[in-house]
Every structure is written in C-alpha cells, then in structure tokens.
Amino acid sequence: MALLDDVKSELAAIDNETSAAKKAQAAAMIRFGGGLHLIQKHIVVEAQFDSLDAAKWLQDTIKDVFGHESDLIQVSRQTPNGTVQRYSVRVLRAGGALALQTGLIDRRKRPVRGLPADVVSGTPAQIKAAWRGAFLAHGELSDPGKASYLEIVCPGSEAALALVGTARRLGISVKARQVRSSERVTLRDPDAIERMLILLGAPRSAREWTGKRSDGESRGKANRLANFDDANMRRSAKAAVEASEKILKAFETLGDDVPENLRAAGQLRLDHRDASLEELGRLADPPVTKDAIAGRIRRLLLLAAKVEKQRAQNA
Known part of the structure; x- marks a missing residue:
C-alpha cells in the first residue's frame, strides 16, 4: 500500500x-x-x-x-x-x-x-x-x-x-x-x-514501480533458475545411482570376462558416482571425451545383457 x-x-x-x-x-x-x-x-x-x-x-x-x-x-x-x-x-x-x-x-x-x-x-x-x-x-x-x-x-x-x-x-x-x-x-x-x-x-512513482517490478522479476528468474538447477542435479544424481547399480550387476554377470577398457570405464563410474561424464573422461587414463566414456559404459551394459540372455537360453 x-x-x-x-x-x-x-x-x-x-x-x-x-x-x-x-x-x-x-x-x-x-x-x-x-x-x-x-x-x-x-x-x-x-x-x-x-x-x-x-x-x-x-x-x-x-x-x-x-x-x-x-x-x-x-x-x-x-x-x-x-x-x-x-x-x-x-x-x-x-x-x-x-x-x-x-x-x-x-x-x-x-x-x-x-x-x-x-x-x-x-x-x-x-x-x-x-x-x-x-x-x-x-x-x-x-x-x-x-x-x-x-x-x-x-x-x-x-x-x-x-x-x-x-x-x-x-x-x-x-x-x-x-x-x-x-x-x-x-x-x-x-x-x-x-x-x-x-x-x-506521477513519473516518479512510475519509475519506482517499474524499477521494483524489474527487481522482482529478476529475483523470480533467479529462483526459477535455481530450482531448475536443483532439479537437474537431482535427475543427474538419480541417473548416476541407477547407472552404478547396472554396472555392479554387469560386473557380477561377466566376472573376469570384461574387456579392460570397459572395466576401467565402469570402475570410474563406481568410484565417482557424483561426477559428470565429462569429469569421468578427464579422470580416465589416458583422458577421453565424455562420449567415449558414455559409449564404453553402454557397451559394458550391452555385453552383460547379451551374456545374461545367452545363459537364460541355455538353462
């Protein structure tokens, strides 16, 4: 008022x-x-x-x-x-x-x-x-x-x-x-x-109203961005947990029959569950791109699924 x-x-x-x-x-x-x-x-x-x-x-x-x-x-x-x-x-x-x-x-x-x-x-x-x-x-x-x-x-x-x-x-x-x-x-x-x-x-009041409205919009935008970032972080954390569970299951299924590059990629995900794919790529030895890390984890899971399917058919 x-x-x-x-x-x-x-x-x-x-x-x-x-x-x-x-x-x-x-x-x-x-x-x-x-x-x-x-x-x-x-x-x-x-x-x-x-x-x-x-x-x-x-x-x-x-x-x-x-x-x-x-x-x-x-x-x-x-x-x-x-x-x-x-x-x-x-x-x-x-x-x-x-x-x-x-x-x-x-x-x-x-x-x-x-x-x-x-x-x-x-x-x-x-x-x-x-x-x-x-x-x-x-x-x-x-x-x-x-x-x-x-x-x-x-x-x-x-x-x-x-x-x-x-x-x-x-x-x-x-x-x-x-x-x-x-x-x-x-x-x-x-x-x-x-x-x-x-x-x-009322030009003075008009400037004051517009200025305060702009400040309010800026705060609202900042809050929306913060909420957006929080939602992204929650989704990323959930995806990392799910990926880690799948990798553990893949290691159990394959045992020692895991190509070294795929094992290294999977182990990086298990050791650094909160890290992004880009960060995992930098931690690799030698460093690789995030697409390369994602591809190796994907091939590891596909290989485990293939082996598990073959075992089910032979049972």
Missing part, C-alpha cells in the same frame, strides 16, 4: 493544471468517490477517499474553483485487516450548484451516470485530469513483484465505459470487467501501466 499512497500523494500535489482540467478532475473524484445524494429534496455532494492528500485537493478545489465551502470528515472503518481511515468531503448547502457546475447533473437536473459530456469529449488535459481524479478516488495498483495491474473500481457500467473510451483517446487500451457485482477498469500490461502513470502526472 505504501507505493499506492505515494502515487496518490504525487497526483494530489499537481497544481499547474488549467481551470477546465481541475473541473474535470473534481467531477471524476466526486463521481468515483461517492456522488450525489438527495436529502430532504436537497442535493448533497459527498466523496470519500483513502488518501488525505486527495481529500484536501478536492476540498481546496471546491473552494477555489467553484466557490463553495465543504466539510472534511475523517471516518474510521473496521475491516478484517484492522481499522482503515477514510476521508469524506461533503458539500451540503451548495450541493445542487456544485453538481451543476461539475456537470454531474444536466440542465434538467438529471444525474449523469458516466462522466460529463464536456469531459469525455474534452481536451487531452481534461481527459488525463478525469483519469487522475478517478484513480485518486478509487484506484488500485499492484505491488511490485506480483502480477501487474492498475485498476479503478467504478460506480457503474456507464462510468467504466467512459474511462475505456477516454483511455482510448490517450492511446491506451483498457478493459472493463465485472468482479463480484462491481464494475472495474483494468490495465495489465506493465508498459501500459507505466505510461498511464506518467500521463496522469
């Missing part, structure tokens, strides 16, 4: 956007962080975040850009993993005016179920800001070393489709999917995730 917190803090610190981009980000944060509620025929705007920096950004923007006061409330929630702190931004008196200014309700006072039309069809800066707002509200990012994903939990299918369409305008392909009755938009390609983080305005 530490890296995710860093990403959201970096995004919430951006303060050089245009008024239109700030409005797009605020609209997305409200839409994905909670939305609009009707209380005694009055519209109340409320959005909840896991990042205090994100909540403060929205509160400041509601005041500086839209001209309304809001309340910032800390909420504690019990989960199986312990107490989680959430931060709620609430606009009571001017909720209706703010909803109209952000485009979350249309001129007929009907709620917009996706994102406002002027955001979806807006400039690249507005689209990036909307994605940034959605991520600040309900974004998730995989820990380095695990399966890569960047995901945003959406309030509905219309909001998910709006993110898919706007991401396409940024040149990034994302997928909408349903998980346990919740709509989600997901990126899984690591390069696309890095690019999206940079587009949203």
Whole structure:
C-alpha cells in the first residue's frame, strides 16, 4: 500500500493544471468517490477517499474553483485487516450548484451516470485530469513483484465505459470487467501501466514501480533458475545411482570376462558416482571425451545383457 499512497500523494500535489482540467478532475473524484445524494429534496455532494492528500485537493478545489465551502470528515472503518481511515468531503448547502457546475447533473437536473459530456469529449488535459481524479478516488495498483495491474473500481457500467473510451483517446487500451457485482477498469500490461502513470502526472512513482517490478522479476528468474538447477542435479544424481547399480550387476554377470577398457570405464563410474561424464573422461587414463566414456559404459551394459540372455537360453 505504501507505493499506492505515494502515487496518490504525487497526483494530489499537481497544481499547474488549467481551470477546465481541475473541473474535470473534481467531477471524476466526486463521481468515483461517492456522488450525489438527495436529502430532504436537497442535493448533497459527498466523496470519500483513502488518501488525505486527495481529500484536501478536492476540498481546496471546491473552494477555489467553484466557490463553495465543504466539510472534511475523517471516518474510521473496521475491516478484517484492522481499522482503515477514510476521508469524506461533503458539500451540503451548495450541493445542487456544485453538481451543476461539475456537470454531474444536466440542465434538467438529471444525474449523469458516466462522466460529463464536456469531459469525455474534452481536451487531452481534461481527459488525463478525469483519469487522475478517478484513480485518486478509487484506484488500485499492484505491488511490485506480483502480477501487474492498475485498476479503478467504478460506480457503474456507464462510468467504466467512459474511462475505456477516454483511455482510448490517450492511446491506451483498457478493459472493463465485472468482479463480484462491481464494475472495474483494468490495465495489465506493465508498459501500459507505466505510461498511464506518467500521463496522469506521477513519473516518479512510475519509475519506482517499474524499477521494483524489474527487481522482482529478476529475483523470480533467479529462483526459477535455481530450482531448475536443483532439479537437474537431482535427475543427474538419480541417473548416476541407477547407472552404478547396472554396472555392479554387469560386473557380477561377466566376472573376469570384461574387456579392460570397459572395466576401467565402469570402475570410474563406481568410484565417482557424483561426477559428470565429462569429469569421468578427464579422470580416465589416458583422458577421453565424455562420449567415449558414455559409449564404453553402454557397451559394458550391452555385453552383460547379451551374456545374461545367452545363459537364460541355455538353462
């Protein structure tokens, strides 16, 4: 979670956007962080975040850009993993005016179920800001070393489709999917995730995420190679033991009727059971290739099998 917190803090610190981009980000944060509620025929705007920096950004923007006061409330929630702190931004008196200014309700006072039309069809800066707002509200990012994903939990299918369409305008392909009755938009390609983080305005976190992911992949590769080497060693040891047993049986079968070169090769295997064929070849007198050692052991076993078969036929 530490890296995710860093990403959201970096995004919430951006303060050089245009008024239109700030409005797009605020609209997305409200839409994905909670939305609009009707209380005694009055519209109340409320959005909840896991990042205090994100909540403060929205509160400041509601005041500086839209001209309304809001309340910032800390909420504690019990989960199986312990107490989680959430931060709620609430606009009571001017909720209706703010909803109209952000485009979350249309001129007929009907709620917009996706994102406002002027955001979806807006400039690249507005689209990036909307994605940034959605991520600040309900974004998730995989820990380095695990399966890569960047995901945003959406309030509905219309909001998910709006993110898919706007991401396409940024040149990034994302997928909408349903998980346990919740709509989600997901990126899984690591390069696309890095690019999206940079587009949203978190280049430092993008570099950190990519670096840690690469380190994790390197460790995973090293572990796989180590496991592969261990498996090869186990197979080699098993093969050496089986070969030694066959050679002992061949010596018993042939007795003194073993050609000297074949006996020497077999005895080398018995004396050096953990050695490779190449090492046995170097130990031979005179040294020979591993193919020569393998060939002599093979001929020894074939000769013993032939003699054993003849004896069985004569019995």
